[in-house]
Amino acid sequence: MYLHATRLPIKSTLSCLIACITQGIYADEPGTEEVQRLAPIVVEVTRTDRAALETPASAYYLNPPEQRSMNVNLSETLKGVPGLQLNNRENYAQDLQISMRGFGARSTFGVRGVRLYVDGIPATMPDGQGQTSNIDLNSLDHIEVLSGPFSSLYGNSSGGTILTQSREGQGPDSVTLGYSGGSQNKGQTNLVLQGGSENASEPSYVISSSYFDTNGYRDHSGAHKVLNNAKLTWNLDDGSKINWVNNYVKIDADDPGGLTRPQWEANPKQVVGNVTKYNARKEIEQVQTGLTWNKLINDQHELYAMAYAGQRSVIQYQSTPKCAYVDDTDVCIPNTIQLGKKHAGGVIDFDRNFYGTDVRWTGKKVLPNLKLIAGVAIDAMTEERKGFQNFIGDTQYGVKGELRRDEDNTLWNADPYLQASYNFAPDWTLDAGLRYSNVHFKTEDHYIVGENGDNSGKTTYEKLLPSVALSWKIIPDAMIYASYAQGFETPTFTEMAYPADGSNDTLGLKAAESETYEIGLKSANRFGDFTAAVFHTTTQDDIVSAGSDGGRSTFRNADKTLRKGLELSWSKDLWRDLSAQASYSYIDATFDADIPAIGNVEAVAAGNYIPGIAKNQAFLSLGWKPENGLSAGVDVRYSDRIYVNDTNTEYAPSYTVAGANVGYNWSVKDWSMKTFARVDNLFDKDYSGSVIVNESNDRFYEPSEGRNWSAGLSLTKAF
Template structure:
């Protein structure tokens, strides 16, 4: 729910999704009403013209690329929206407020920025998806992307199976990852899923229980260090409206089965929660079946009047097959088939992961101390055509932040430390005979340690103008102990990377809108997987790989007008990426990806989100992303598009709650994009329609029963859901066609 609340002519200005608040108490406003309505109508007209221009630009015209899309008219319309927003006064400035009852809530802290900022004043783009109780109980997301549609600049797309995880791309960052997530900081209930080496896996995230998501859509190493080209902060904690007991059962196409339960106990001292789920699916492609068993626990306790303790834990056990990617000819022949080598080797993934963490916050008289400590493990067995990969991982760390004020200036300082230890082996295969051999090709222990310190200040220059400055120092140490003695070579070694990540921003609060600009940075070391995959070498670290570094600038505005029941978020940005890490494959390598630093990237784009409560029972939202992400500085690739990232994406969503009926209609359009650096393999664009319907108020005694049905890809569009970047000719991972899911949620 968008938490834009009138508060003495100020608004909480984060970009939220779901429902807007219904006004409490109405009074007829005569003084200044005409001027107010005129300005509101001008704003709505400008927004509608802007959307119309966007749709005109988005219309397919022989696969047009960026040139000609960002027209002068489009730029003028963006400026018009900003000017109208700046000129539009808060209700109290022009006369009596439209809403006679003013609801005051505390400023919402942005956890994705380490609680250094609030939504009403953050000088950077931040979006929040807060799922209502109806959305939580009447939707049955299989992938995290099902629950996080519509955030501009953020593309989370599933691969149609569970074995390698979803692709997460933020403004083009993270594009190169062949599995898991790279270059993006991901947190689950405050526990990092992104390891010290910069890689994250989302298997432990249960989309059924994600209630709130914050996305910082730009370089964020100032807050989180290595691998922070953007931030995704996922929150599963129960809310005040969360029922004491929730039971769910559902099923659907391709053998989908979902079972889940959540219990919440509330006492005078705090809240306790336990949740479990089991999901299974046969898959629509050969060799693509999978299973997840997950659990969550949390407690929030008030230890004293100024001290709060949060304990969180998560667990996942996974067994999934991997169908691999196909050639274009194989897709045309039979899009449900698996890659023949992946099928022959029964490729897949068996993994178990768990973590446990505690956070203590204590408020002193003038300062606040925030300390988090956590630890976990992840065991993996990953049979693939080129090798059977297995490792046992232990990881843990701590972070601390001290915040306070000095006069009108607010400050934060902190320090972080984290370690991961992977005991890794690789087992040989006979690719020609399609069998695993009883011999090792690698046996080594990889350890990554990161330490850092940061500082951040918020300086009010005037009552409405605020300057923020910050910097962070990181050191990331990779060490390797080679236990593979049979090759007679000791590849043990160590590599250390260091970086300083400064940032600065300025924000001007006009009342109904916040106008901001910032400069931020990010650095991204090679992951352990990228360092150990050496062409022609079985073990050790690649001595030639270096971190890639990103500088970014953005300007934007966001705000809300209660009178018009409208919110918006507009941002323009440019990123400069140096020493770019690029994946490549060697013929007959069985799909193994290797990496190298090659040249530079330039990422340039525009993002727009608009939300409007047309009626008390009807909410509409749209988002649009346009970007031009190209290679620079290399003769062979200069000017080519970075693969795996479409130039444009557009989403529209209507949510209606009429009586006991809840309905959501979603439409997503994705532009064409390339699958390789050479831009010789293009993925066609597509448009998808999804429909969800449920009943909210069916009573059986003390139990509320909520049946639901979902139709995904309602028009049965055939499209490529994801790609394997630079994978010789095996680029394509076909997506499922029309699917149907149905189930029931019971709450007490």
């Protein structure tokens, strides 16, 4: 494969950056040998099934390496993706903090602003509230990450999209038994059964089960977690394929909450008195099932359908105090905090049922060089939400007390969407998408007592979401693209639950509407795989934190916000089994207009940084990763300072942490063994790995663990 001389004059007009990246891929001299390459990695996240380096979006494909960590948190796997900020809170009651280009940074628990999918099935509720706790890393095959404009293809709350895919059973039946442990009495036992199938009537299967527990790094941060995942796959004689996925997760976790800066500096393991007094904790139980079906009608037409249903129960005991006290006494001040007439209590108790479907048709070459996709996604959720005081009288704390909230919530959406990919010239492709996103909220208030009036109501958020991208393949292994899209993010039911001004208007939050422009470059050559993207996002009515007190978080709309930045990534197989990876992200996220004061919440000046977002991030790793034998690796991660409040008066300092791992894989006949040992925070850095944005008592900081270790062993027997 050669670069044609007749095309060189046109290509020479490109910038020096592109020239530097692409130089040396091909040669003009006769006899130059083609650089040997592996088959390109195809990503499905944009639904057009193109090679990652030909997709006109910030899309990344991650093959999980052989186990070199405990496989408990998604933060162990999602490393080095530019634009992705993933904070391990050392708090299993609140899940990870995930934000993408700043979307989702406001979340004090769970994942918002970023859509999550497991085997094509949503792990994000229709209102935009998601969680990573049901993702089984022990049976994971790969992860795809999509950020930037084309995330709007997934509708509501798609500041970014993360798709995880479980393995399918292959080859002979086998059983894997593993155990890993580490600092803070961490321990995980896992069992994986898998096998392929040669008959269409019999499924291949992967069944995974694990139990994890820990005492926790901080006081009052212990946790127990049971996770079961099963995936059955049928490849039928008519060419269709069915996946049936079942998942169960149960978590019991203490919640240590945050610390003020002096408390963190004095003792990062401590918790404040109310945490233990009210025994702050959370109990989660979720079960989910889903089916996906693919059918190739012929070489031009393909059908896809997905259906899912699930149930989630949560009981959260917050550290919210009973009342405010007269200074230096135990005398409660009447009508304060939970004794206030409108307070919903310190115990959140809800049961949620969710279900939905996604059906689409794909037409390949219906017209020359044109691919069309048309579908509809329907999701629904019903919720019974109650609130109780977390005390009884003056002697019992951390228990269910008097009822203070009782409501039924309903939500549904029906989003039709269209996509087209048109290769209108040999090196040019136009991609476009259109989705009509509509989300319907309804609440029925059954707790109408005194001044706590009827909070019932309903509202609808809707928006037409266009997206478009133009890409140009400069040479066979390099392309540039430009894209534009509009985004849409509704408030979640949890964000609606507590108005910032203390009123009853729980449906008063507006949906955030954004516009994003992006220019990108992708290249694969003898110097490695390289991507670069520059983006500019403006958001109207952005949903931002308005304060968090004792676990009760409130939110409000910011008139205008601005996010702009740069993302770079590079990876290369250096020599034999030695590989390297590096990434860098820069994001300038600011309030673009003044926000007036509301109730006790301070005004915010235009130009202030949006809290919870690191301006600069960088990652570098080097690994020796043979299939068998000795493996080893090191990685280094840098995160810039993170402001913790809208007024930018305090921040979590920047930090650099390093990790190292070593392992050994051994196989003989029907047996294989894998071992690993790992040290994280190698140089014992004292840092706050996550923050609680706008915490009303200045307890912003969630300290991270110092130097810590983990090790594990797994044995596999094939039959």
